[in-house]
Structure formats: structure tokens, C-alpha cells
Amino acid sequence: MMSVRIALAGIGKIAGDQHVPSIAASPDWELAATVSRHGRIDGVEAFTDIERLLACRPDIEVVSLCMPPAPRFEYAAAALRAGRHVMLEKPPGATLAECVALEALAREKGVSLYATWHSREAAQVEKAGAWLRDKRLVSATIIWKEDVRRWHPGQDWIWRAGGLGVFDPGVNALSILTAILPEPVHLKAATLEVPENRETPIAASLDFAHPGGAEVTAVFDWRQQGDQTWTIDVETDAGRMRLADGGATLTIDGRKQADADGDGNALQGEYPRLYARMAKLVRSGGMDMDLSPMIHVADAFLLGRRVTVEPFDE
Amino acid sequence: MMSVRIALAGIGKIAGDQHVPSIAASPDWELAATVSRHGRIDGVEAFTDIERLLACRPDIEVVSLCMPPAPRFEYAAAALRAGRHVMLEKPPGATLAECVALEALAREKGVSLYATWHSREAAQVEKAGAWLRDKRLVSATIIWKEDVRRWHPGQDWIWRAGGLGVFDPGVNALSILTAILPEPVHLKAATLEVPENRETPIAASLDFAHPGGAEVTAVFDWRQQGDQTWTIDVETDAGRMRLADGGATLTIDGRKQADADGDGNALQGEYPRLYARMAKLVRSGGMDMDLSPMIHVADAFLLGRRVTVEPFDE
Numbered sequence: 001m002m003s004v005r006i007a008l009a010g011i012g013k014i015a016g017d018q019h020v021p022s023i024a025a026s027p028d029w030e031l032a033a034t035v036s037r038h039g040r041i042d043g044v045e046a047f048t049d050i051e052r053l054l055a056c057r058p059d060i061e062v063v064s065l066c067m068p069p070a071p072r073f074e075y076a077a078a079a080l081r082a083g084r085h086v087m088l089e090k091p092p093g094a095t096l097a098e099c100v101a102l103e104a105l106a107r108e109k110g111v112s113l114y115a116t117w118h119s120r121e122a123a124q125v126e127k128a129g130a131w132l133r134d135k136r137l138v139s140a141t142i143i144w145k146e147d148v149r150r151w152h153p154g155q156d157w158i159w160r161a162g163g164l165g166v167f168d169p170g171v172n173a174l175s176i177l178t179a180i181l182p183e184p185v186h187l188k189a190a191t192l193e194v195p196e197n198r199e200t201p202i203a204a205s206l207d208f209a210h211p212g213g214a215e216v217t218a219v220f221d222w223r224q225q226g227d228q229t230w231t232i233d234v235e236t237d238a239g240r241m242r243l244a245d246g247g248a249t250l251t252i253d254g255r256k257q258a259d260a261d262g263d264g265n266a267l268q269g270e271y272p273r274l275y276a277r278m279a280k281l282v283r284s285g286g287m288d289m290d291l292s293p294m295i296h297v298a299d300a301f302l303l304g305r306r307v308t309v310e311p312f313d314e
Numbered sequence: 315m316m317s318v319r320i321a322l323a324g325i326g327k328i329a330g331d332q333h334v335p336s337i338a339a340s341p342d343w344e345l346a347a348t349v350s351r352h353g354r355i356d357g358v359e360a361f362t363d364i365e366r367l368l369a370c371r372p373d374i375e376v377v378s379l380c381m382p383p384a385p386r387f388e389y390a391a392a393a394l395r396a397g398r399h400v401m402l403e404k405p406p407g408a409t410l411a412e413c414v415a416l417e418a419l420a421r422e423k424g425v426s427l428y429a430t431w432h433s434r435e436a437a438q439v440e441k442a443g444a445w446l447r448d449k450r451l452v453s454a455t456i457i458w459k460e461d462v463r464r465w466h467p468g469q470d471w472i473w474r475a476g477g478l479g480v481f482d483p484g485v486n487a488l489s490i491l492t493a494i495l496p497e498p499v500h501l502k503a504a505t506l507e508v509p510e511n512r513e514t515p516i517a518a519s520l521d522f523a524h525p526g527g528a529e530v531t532a533v534f535d536w537r538q539q540g541d542q543t544w545t546i547d548v549e550t551d552a553g554r555m556r557l558a559d560g561g562a563t564l565t566i567d568g569r570k571q572a573d574a575d576g577d578g579n580a581l582q583g584e585y586p587r588l589y590a591r592m593a594k595l596v597r598s599g600g601m602d603m604d605l606s607p608m609i610h611v612a613d614a615f616l617l618g619r620r621v622t623v624e625p626f627d628e
Contacts, residue, residue: 071499073523095613096410097500098523104498162503184418186387186411189476198620209387209412214547216386294412298612299409303476305513306620 002280005032005060007053009075010067011039013155014089018118019066026277032060033250035075036067050075054082061085069078069094069164070159071100076113080105085112087278091294092116094162112281114274116288117175121273122247122259128234129180131252135236140181143212143216144173145229148202149314158259159201159312165200165295169230170220175293176247177218177231183211187296190304195312202312206300223312255293319346319374321367323389324381325353325470328403332432333380336585342593346374349389350381355621364389368396375399376596382471383408383478388418390427394419399426401592405485405608406430408476417603426595428588428602433490435587436561438571442548443494446568449550451524454495456485456532459543462516463628472514473626479506479514481611483544484534489607490546490561491532497525501610504618509626515628520614537626 007027020041023029033045035053040046053060063079065072066089073093079086080102092115093099099115106113119125146169148154148158151174157163162169176186185208192201202223208216230246242251250257281288320343322333337343349367354360361367367374374550375601377393379386380403387407393400394416406429407413413429420427433439460483462472471477478485491499497521506515514535522530544560558566564571595602 077525093500094498094617096616097498097611097613100606100609101500101525103497122531161619182409184415186407186409186415211391211415292414295410295414295612298609298616299411301615302410302478302612303408305475 003028003030004062004279005057006029006040006062006064007033007035007057007060009035009050009063010089010172011036011041012067015039015066019064020164020267022275024277025272033057050078054078054084062087062278064278065089069155070162071293073098077105078103078228080109080111080113081093083109083111085278085282087114087274088116090115090117090175091164091297092289094290096291096294096298099289099291099294103287104285110211110285112252112278112285113287113289114278114281115291116274116278117172117179117290117293118270118274119172119175120179120249121270121277122176122251123259124243125176125179127257128241128243128247128250131241132234132236133182134138135238137181137183137212137214137216138235138237139215139233140177140217141215141233142173143229143231144170144218145221145224147224148222159198161199163200165194165198166202166204166220166222166296167200167300169222170204170218171248171293171297173218173220173230173232174296176243177216177240178290178292178296180232180243185210185216186291187299187303189301192300192304192306193309194306195310196308197311197313202309204300204304206296229250317342317344318376318593319344319371320376320378321347321349321371321374322348322355323364323377323379324403325350326353329353331381332585333378336583336589339523339586340589340593343589346372348370363542364392368392368398376592378592378611379403379520384471387412389481390416391419392400394413394423394427395424397423397425397490399592399596401428401588402430404429404431404489405478405611406603406605410605410608410612413603413605413608417601420601424599425471426592426600428592430588430603431486431493431593431604431607432584432588433486433489433561434493435488435591437573438557438564439490439493439561439620441571442555442557442561442564446494446550447496449552451495451497451526451528451530452549452551453529453547454531454549455529455547456487456491456493456549457537457543457545458484458532459535461542462536464537467628471511473569477514478611479512480518480534480536481614483536484518484532485607486560487532487534487544487546488610490557490597490605491530492606494546494557495626498606499524499530501613503618504614506614506618507623508620509624511627516623518614520569520610520620539613
């Protein structure tokens with residue numbers, strides 16, 4: 001299989017940590033260019049303007065976008081208009097309306113568009129969903145507590161209106177929840193704790209309605225020091241399940257599940273799996289724009305009660 | 315044509331002002347029952363529980379819901395599960411996720427579901443959209459200023475988290491905007507003014523991105539005394555248009571357009587047109603769940619900057 005030329009736009013922390021090594025390790029892809037105001041990758045042609053890239057490099061079929069959500073739409077729309085396939089870091093945009101517009105544009109142009117949710121590719125998420133499929137849900141409890149200073153140092157945009165705050169990691173939990181629950185849930189109530197000196201929440205609690213009456217709740221907190229917690233506990237009519245470490249570890253009725261998939265292969269990491277999925281979508285002409293995790297976030301802002309909490313300084 | 319039996323759930327201000335007279339005036343419908351904790355209509359069988367209604371009156375094919383959005387989902391889901399067609403007052407729910415879930419349920423059951431947007435049925439909205447269709451947009455300016463004391467007396471739920479605040483009328487403007495603009499827009503920035511003693515905004519300003527670079531803005535304000543303003547001003551490369559009085563009056567290049575439709579008939583009111591459309595959907599097995607106005611509202615809460623303003627007391 002020939003590798004496909006891909007450009008990476010937005011060369012910041014997540015690009016260096018995840019996207020570049022995942023692309024480099026895959027036979028599917030050749031990293032052919034970058035677009036970024038400041039960042040660049042040694043040995044890769046660097047552009048500072050998406051329109052220049054699209055004009056100069058018609059051989060690049062795919063553009064992967066990993067800048068913050070606010071500027072992402074313009075890059076995505078430009079690439080789609082130029083007939084390129086597009087892959088979006090999560091969340092897929094700053095608004096739901098722009099995601100809907102991008103999907104319409106991609107359909108019009110007949111190209112692939114992929115709203116990635118990296119946590120859905122964590123090692124044990126698929127197995128957790130398979131286990132849940134034939135069971136009656138009693139409760140699902142999300143605890144997602146991490147130290148913002150450790151994971152988002154100096155990222156001011158997450159604290160400004162539109163930056164999502166603690167929903168930036170929280171949407172990862174929601175992307176897993178929406179992938180593993182057989183039935184759709186919707187928010188009944190939410191509380192958002194916003195530091196006095198910031199515009200976005202540092203913590204949130206969510207209470208969902210479930211069609212079978214199960215208790216489905218989530219607590220997100222960015223003030224966690226020491227051990228970090230990314231856990232979903234599920235109780236059913238036929239046993240309990242704990243998906244921990246952000247989806248990497250699965251315990252069913254107290255028994256930790258093996259770390260290998262059904263074929264006995266070692267599991268890939270989240271980002272390599274995203275890029276493998278994008279390669280499949282491009283080959284098949286497919287589209288994957290599941291907005292359900294982001295819809296829950298927008299719903300939380302829409303109906304959440306805001307509480308002001310003490311100032312947060314990095 | 316036989317009339318279809320319909321039940322009306324949520325007998326409050328909007329039911330009495332609009333739904334009951336619209337149903338009564340139409341040969342399409344027979345108001346066969348109501349569901350409400352407190353309200354009732356003289357001469358119509360009254361239930362206080364939706365499940366009782368559905369069990370006792372299998373002859374009622376359609377349920378129209380006009381209670382506040384928070385409790386609406388349970389009623390809608392119960393009616394759909396019982397195989398009834400459902401009509402939803404705007405906004406169609408308290409969350410986007412529940413609207414998506416209702417649509418899936420209606421498809422599963424093979425029944426009609428209609429998210430109504432009454433302002434789209436204002437007399438001149440269709441003509442405004444037709445005029446705009448072949449023109450290049452330069453700007454669209456929404457001014458929606460009304461006196462909350464006059465239009466929502468004693469309606470405490472609009473001030474509690476989830477109640478939408480000034481977006482309750484604002485979504486009417488957005489329902490017109492999304493109906494008449496040929497291209498989709500999405501929010502770039504928003505400011506929400508929230509009274510110190512309330513949870514929802516009393517005023518908002520919105521700034522949209524338009525694919526052709528037009529300036530699209532909206533100002534909503536609930537503190538307007540005296541004259542009320544519900545106006546959309548549009549400038550194009552081929553003239554100007556003003557849609558005023560919430561869509562009832564259309565002026566193109568300074569000339570007020572006639573108040574009659576193409577057939578010379580006097581135009582129906584908004585709610586009679588909604589019920590006529592629902593009758594068509596039921597006959598054809600159709601669905602109309604355009605969530606775009608509500609998506610813009612959720613986007614405004616998602617990325618809007620909140621500003622605290624002086625307390626509001628009724």
C-alpha cells in the first residue's frame with residue numbers, strides 16, 4: 001500500500017507529543033508539510049499559511065488539524081474547499097454549528113472528514129462497550145480529576161470563553177461514555193464551578209437522564225494534585241465494570257482484563273489508532289462526524305448552573 | 315378530509331393564547347384531550363398524567379407539547395413510545411441531546427415529529443428568503459428588544475439555569491435567520507449579560523462568521539420599554555431588505571411589501587400555519603427536526619463571555 005501524503009496544521013504540544021510520532025510510525029502516511037505560525041518539524045516543509053500550502057502542494061491529500069478549536073474552522077473549510085480530506089483534533093470545533101457546516105461542505109466536495117475522539121481509542125474502550133451491550137444499566141459514574149497545571153501549562157486559551165475549561169479533558173470521558181453505553185443519555189442538570197478570575201469552569205458535575213432510569217453522573221475537576229483519576233464505574237444487572245486510567249485498564253467483577261486484544265497483539269496507542277482509522281476512511285470515502293460528546297458539553301453550558309469559586313493562578 | 319384527534323399537553327399562557335384557538339379554527343384537528351397539572355379547557359377531557367392519557371385514549375393520534383422545555387422530554391418520549399405523532403413548542407427541548415434522542419425514537423416508531431419554530435411562519439419570512447436566495451450578502455443585523463415584564467410575567471423558569479433567558483425570544487430571531495440565509499453561519503463570539511440575581515441572560519450580543527465574509531450580528535435585550543423591536547436588516551449586493559415586527563412586515567429597498575400572499579389570500583397567523591404543517595407531516599409520514607436555531611443558542615452559551623449586570627426584579 002502506498003503511503004498518503006499528509007500535512008499537519010498547528011505545531012504545538014499535542015502535535016509533538018502525539019501526532020508527529022504516530023504519523024512517523026505508520027506505513028499509511030508520509031508527513032509532507034506543516035502549517036503553523038511558529039512551530040515546525042525538522043526535515044519537513046513548513047508553511048505559515050494554509051492557503052499557500054493548498055496552492056503549492058496539490059499532492060497532499062489529507063490535512064490533520066491540531067491547533068486550538070477557535071481557529072480550526074477556517075483551516076478545515078479551506079482544506080475541504082480545496083478537495084482535501086480533513087482530520088480534526090478534539091473538540092472538532094469551537095461551535096456545533098461550524099461542525100455541521102464542515103460536514104455539509106465535506107459531503108458537497110465528496111471528501112472524508114473525521115472528528116477524532118482519541119479517548120475512544122484507549123486500549124479497553126471497545127471491550128467495555130462489548131461487555132455492556134447486552135446488560136441492563138443500573139448506574140454509570142464518571143470521575144475525571146486531573147491537575148491542570150501538569151497537563152495544560154501556559155495554555156491560556158483553555159481559560160478564555162470558548163476554551164471549554166475542564167470540559168477539555170471532560171469531553172474525553174463523554175466520548176467514552178457515548179461510545180460504550182448502548183442507549184443515549186441527556187443532561188438533566190449540571191453545575192459549573194468557574195474561578196473568579198477565569199471565564200471557563202475548573203470543575204463540573206453532571207447528572208444525566210437515562211431511558212432505563214439508571215443513575216448516570218460525571219464529576220470533572222482540574223484541581224487534583226497527586227494521583228490523577230480518569231475512571232468510569234458501571235453497575236449493571238449482571239455485574240460491575242471499572243474502566244480506569246482513561247480507558248486503558250478494564251476490571252470486570254474485580255478481575256483485571258488482559259492488556260492484549262483478541263488476536264493476542266499488543267494494543268496500539270490512541271493516536272496511532274486514530275491515524276489508522278483516518279487511513280481507512282480515506283480509502284473507503286467514509287465520514288465520521290459523531291458530535292455527541294460535544295453536544296453534551298454544549299448542553300452542560302446551556303443548562304448548567306454557574307457557581308463562582310476561588311481564583312485560580314497557575 | 316377527516317379531522318385528526320389531538321391532545322394538548324401543558325395548559326398555560328401559550329396554550330390559551332395560541333394553540334387552543336389555532337386547533338379550534340382548523341378543520342384538520344379535533345382537540346380531544348388535555349394533559350396538565352393545573353390547567354384545563356372547558357368541554358375537553360382533562361388528564362393530569364400523560365401515561366393515563368395514552369392508555370385511555372388510543373384514538374388520539376397526535377400529542378402537541380407546549381409546557382416549558384425542562385419537563386417536555388418525558389412527555390414526548392412517552393407519546394412516541396406509544397406510537398403517537400408529536401409536535402414540540404419551541405425550543406424543542408432543554409438539551410440538544412434529548413432532541414437527537416427523540417428524533418431517533420420517532421424514526422424507530424415510524425411516527426412524525428415536528429420541532430416547531432413559530433416565527434418562521436410569520437407572514438413575510440418566506441418572501442424574505444426567496445428575495446435573498448440569489449443575492450450576495452453584505453450584512454445581516456438582528457435587533458430583538460422586548461420587555462420581559464410584558465411577555466413573560468411571573469414565568470420564573472426562564473430565569474433559572476436551563477431557562478434560556480433572553481434567548482427564549484432570541485431563538486425566534488435565529489429561527490428566522492437560519493430560514494432565510496442561503497448559507498450557514500456559525501458564532502465567532504458572544505457576550506451574555508446576566509443579572510446578579512438571576513441565572514440566565516437578560517441581554518446578549520452575537521457575532522457570526524459567514525462563509526462569504528458578510529457581517530452577521532444579533533443583539534437581544536429584554537429590558538426594552540415602550541416600543542418593542544423585532545427587526546432583521548439585510549444588506550446585499552443588490553439592495554436592502556428589512557424584516558420587521560418579528561417577520562410580519564417586509565420592506566425591500568424602501569418599499570413596503572403587500573400583506574397578502576401570492577394567491578391574494580389574507581395570510582394566516584403563525585400558529586395556524588404550524589398546525590397546518592403538522593397536519594401535512596402526519597399525512598405524509600414526514601419529520602421536521604431542524605435544530606439549527608437551538609444549536610446557535612447552545613453555541614452562544616458554550617463560547618459566550620458572561621458579564622454580570624445589575625439585578626433584575628419583576
